């Protein structure tokens with residue numbers, strides 16, 4: 001399978017490395033397109049595949065083309081690809097907020113996947129939601145799922161609006177986790193722990209709690225009930241969270257992220 005990755009930044013390189021590591025494709029069949037010929041040597045240093053500086057020769061012959069440039073660079077990219085992408089080629093876009101219709105009109109090609117990965121994809125612990133146009137066959141969807149799964153877990157959604165929602169939950173989600181971790185680290189520091197101790201207490205607590213959750217069939221509420229005994233310390237914390245509307249704040253934050261994702265796509 002010949003794969004072309006356009007954009008050799010964080011995500012483009014993550015996919016390149018993950019595909020090769022998972023033996024989905026070989027370095028010989030992997031192509032990367034840099035922004036310009038001058039940027040080829042720097043990208044070639046990563047030794048992931050053949051690096052090109054212009055689209056003319058690397059786009060033809062690719063079975064799958066992955067668009068991994070920033071959304072603000074999409075218009076220039078589409079202009080440079082004008083007429084090169086063929087209807088048989090599968091296009092996977094991970095560009096946040098760039099709608100399938102926009103890609104279809106710009107490239108004039110029907111087989112399009114829109115995917116929303118997140119940051120932990122870089123260590124194979126990512127979460128990716130993806131959707132597709134009707135022209136993508138079942139076999140091609142399986143192929144795409146295999147590709148995306150090299151960076152973590154995947155979920156297929158029928159409706160493109162769920163991509164905006166997943167942007168708000170799993171796409172931005174790592175930042176919400178770091179926000180909560182940061183607040184608890186600050187609380188630990190206020191209580192007298194050294195920064196390294198605060199970091200250890202908080203990070204290991206998050207790691208352990210998530211792992212325990214993953215290994216059980218219990219809900220978050222059931223796990224909370226196991227930790228919080230009547231009249232105890234956890235209950236005191238939960239009461240204070242309630243008074244400060246922490247849960248509502250997090251839910252409102254996710255809603256604001258979804259609204260912004262929809263707005264950016266217009």
Ligand SMILES: NC(=O)c1ccc[n+]([C@@H]2O[C@H](COP(=O)([O-])OP(=O)(O)OC[C@H]3O[C@@H](n4cnc5c(N)ncnc54)[C@H](OP(=O)(O)O)[C@@H]3O)[C@@H](O)[C@H]2O)c1
Nearest residue numbers: 007008009010011034035068069070071073095096117119
């Ligand atoms: N990072 C994440 O966690 C994450 C999560 C979900 C979705 N995404 C999406 O993934 C996309 C890439 O994000 P990123 O974090 O990988 O960005 P990034 O690190 O800035 O990488 C983007 C790369 O695209 C290159 N580029 C720009 N225009 C190009 C063109 N016309 N042809 C070839 N290459 C071009 C840039 O080259 P130069 O270095 O030469 O400028 C840069 O190397 C974005 O659309 C983002 O919305 C990212």
